[in-house]
Amino acid sequence: MAKNISKYESHKFIQFVGINKLEPEEQSIIKDISSEFFEKLKRKIKELEQIIVHLKFYTSGGRKKYSFHIRTVASTKTFESCKAHDWDLARAIRKSFEDLMHQVEHSFKSDQTRKSRSGMPSKGRGRLAQRRGL
DSSP states (O other), rough: OOOOOOGGGGGEEEEEESTTTTTHHHHHHHHHHHHHHHHHHHOTTTTTEEEEEEEEEEEETTEEEEEEEEEEESSSHHHHHEEOSSSSOOOOOOHHHHHHHHHHHHHHHOOOOSSOOOTOOOOOOOHHHHTOOO
């Protein structure tokens, strides 16, 4: 039976690194978006154990540039996203989580457009070889 995890209980599964240097408003933005994507990832990865959100930011010319490295730890596989960086905090973390979601979907994707090969004869013989009696 699946256990419902509230928004505040999900923070024990999410580890934040480097957000203590930010303002409280910025910290709440990161925690809210992380909780939102935690629920989405929990639906995709059944055995999700932990999410590690690592924030790095750089100041140049009075502006902050944010870079996120997010890693998910599951019992079967680990996924990592380190491609997202932006001047806007919310946009940067969403880019990183969306990249992570794309990796998860790609990894668990099963291609159902191909036909089953169970009807093929053994030893790699095709239909033409069967007609010729080879």
